[in-house]
Amino acid sequence: MVTVTLLIALLSSLLPAAGRAAPPPNGLTSEWRTAVTTHFRIHVQSAEPAAAANFAVAHGGTLETAFSELSLLFAIAPPSELISVYVYPDAPSFESATQAITRPEITGVQAHADTGANDISLLQAGFEKLSPQEAENQLRHAVSHIVTAIASNSAVPWGFDEGIAQYIERPVNEKLARIASLVQASNQRGELPSWFDMNRPNAFVDPTLAAAQSYSVIAFLIDRFEIKPLRQFMADLDAAKRANPDIEPSWNDAMRSAYGRDPNDLEKQWEEDLPRWTAGEWRDNLIAAFNLEPARKLLEGANYAAAKTALDPSQTLFRQLDAPEQLALVEQMIEQCDIGIQAESLMTQTQQALETHTYDRAVNLLSQAKLQFAKLPEEQRPTELLATYEQLATSGLSAMTQLDEAKQLRHSWRDFPEARSAAREAGIVFASLGDESGVADAHRVLDELDKRQRRIVLLLVALAVLTLIWLGLWLWARGPSELSWA
Numbered sequence: 001m002v003t004v005t006l007l008i009a010l011l012s013s014l015l016p017a018a019g020r021a022a023p024p025p026n027g028l029t030s031e032w033r034t035a036v037t038t039h040f041r042i043h044v045q046s047a048e049p050a051a052a053a054n055f056a057v058a059h060g061g062t063l064e065t066a067f068s069e070l071s072l073l074f075a076i077a078p079p080s081e082l083i084s085v086y087v088y089p090d091a092p093s094f095e096s097a098t099q100a101i102t103r104p105e106i107t108g109v110q111a112h113a114d115t116g117a118n119d120i121s122l123l124q125a126g127f128e129k130l131s132p133q134e135a136e137n138q139l140r141h142a143v144s145h146i147v148t149a150i151a152s153n154s155a156v157p158w159g160f161d162e163g164i165a166q167y168i169e170r171p172v173n174e175k176l177a178r179i180a181s182l183v184q185a186s187n188q189r190g191e192l193p194s195w196f197d198m199n200r201p202n203a204f205v206d207p208t209l210a211a212a213q214s215y216s217v218i219a220f221l222i223d224r225f226e227i228k229p230l231r232q233f234m235a236d237l238d239a240a241k242r243a244n245p246d247i248e249p250s251w252n253d254a255m256r257s258a259y260g261r262d263p264n265d266l267e268k269q270w271e272e273d274l275p276r277w278t279a280g281e282w283r284d285n286l287i288a289a290f291n292l293e294p295a296r297k298l299l300e301g302a303n304y305a306a307a308k309t310a311l312d313p314s315q316t317l318f319r320q321l322d323a324p325e326q327l328a329l330v331e332q333m334i335e336q337c338d339i340g341i342q343a344e345s346l347m348t349q350t351q352q353a354l355e356t357h358t359y360d361r362a363v364n365l366l367s368q369a370k371l372q373f374a375k376l377p378e379e380q381r382p383t384e385l386l387a388t389y390e391q392l393a394t395s396g397l398s399a400m401t402q403l404d405e406a407k408q409l410r411h412s413w414r415d416f417p418e419a420r421s422a423a424r425e426a427g428i429v430f431a432s433l434g435d436e437s438g439v440a441d442a443h444r445v446l447d448e449l450d451k452r453q454r455r456i457v458l459l460l461v462a463l464a465v466l467t468l469i470w471l472g473l474w475l476w477a478r479g480p481s482e483l484s485w486a
Contacts, residue, residue, distance in 0.1 A: 115149035163214030304340030359396030
């Protein structure tokens with residue numbers, strides 16, 4: 001999908017600029033380059049023919065990912081026309097194009113969304129200085145404003161809109177910690193604005209505080225009531241706006257309908273929850289669970305327990321969104337984690353069995369572990385470790401068999417050589433495995449064989465001595481013959 005998107009972008013860079021009415025003061029002149037992705041038309045003001053295609057290759061995937069996630073989040077259909085992105089080379093052109101945007105934006109935002117025209121404008125010089133994560137979050141923030149405008153028919157109030165736009169950014173702990181600290185300090189001083197004031201962009205409220213508070217409100221609503229009521233809140237605003245286009249919908253009525261609670265009661269619950277949230281729960285961000293890449297990397301590294309922990313929020317998210325395809329993918333990855341965890345547990349037990357020199361148990365556990373690993377991709381299988389454990393277990397088991405054979409053969413003096421050889425070989429293997437008990441057992445068998453051999457030799461020697469004595473006595477007692485046969 002991404003490859004097709006980028007191919008479209010590259011091909012479209014060769015086409016003349018086209019599309020809906022554009023924000024540039026002088027319109028889309030010949031100096032503008034255009035590239036198209038699945039849901040976006042990217043315009044870059046540049047003399048370089050491939051400028052728009054290059055931007056699409058670098059950032060088109062981010063734009064499409066953000067739009068895909070937000071579309072699923074608020075259950076919207078794609079707009080009838082592509083969303084335009086305008087990239088300006090100089091500050092005067094950018095400021096001239098964005099000065100007509102009535103919606104105020106928080107400090108630090110460089111990608112400005114015009115929800116009325118369904119487009120995004122940014123200054124290339126400043127945007128190129130951002131880190132990849134900062135650039136991604138700038139675009140996600142802007143796309144959020146476009147999508148929430150589509151979902152609510154441009155009726156979502158400023159505070160909720162800004163909270164959502166910040167919440168769908170990829171979490172940066174330093175930024176979120178500052179937000180939580182600001183909300184905590186203001187709450188302790190009793191200076192937090194009401195939700196009513198938070199949703200009035202022109203109210204006499206510190207915009208930085210209002211933005212931080214708006215994030216905490218969205219985090220509270222999603223954590224406490226899940227995503228569906230927030231989605232319904234947008235849908236109810238849209239329905240009210242369609243019913244009375246000339247009257248701005250009441251967000252209080254929409255919230256009462258979507259959440260089944262009075263907004264004042266919701267606000268009170270949020271205030272009561274703030275100490276918990278500012279104490280550390282600010283780290284939780286359910287929308288971040290859209291990103292499965294961290295879990296994939298953990299799986300590839302065979303870190304199954306950590307991967308499963310990373311996937312748990314994703315499973316929660318897609319269940320709340322009623323997204324069967326995404327949920328099936330996550331559950332498939334979780335199943336891999338469970339298999340890996342079980343296989344690792346069997347490997348741990350195998351290691352313990354080897355350490356306690358219970359080789360038959362080690363062989364049995366290892367065979368179970370191999371069956372589990374066979375269900376995982378080949379690159380996740382610890383092939384060398386499996387081979388090492390198998391060699392140790394089979395060597396130990398073979399030595400035990402040899403020692404048992406020696407114990408059976410020791411009862412027959414004719415089999416003493418075979419018994420001694422088997423016990424000696426078993427002892428050598430046990431010694432290489434660090435099996436002191438096995439070595440001692442082999443020594444006991446060898447000692448017993450040696451003692452028996454000594455007893456047999458002594459018995460034979462004694463028998464020989466007795467025979468000689470008897471022969472001597474017989475010769476002595478025999479004497480000369482008394483009979484004459486002549």
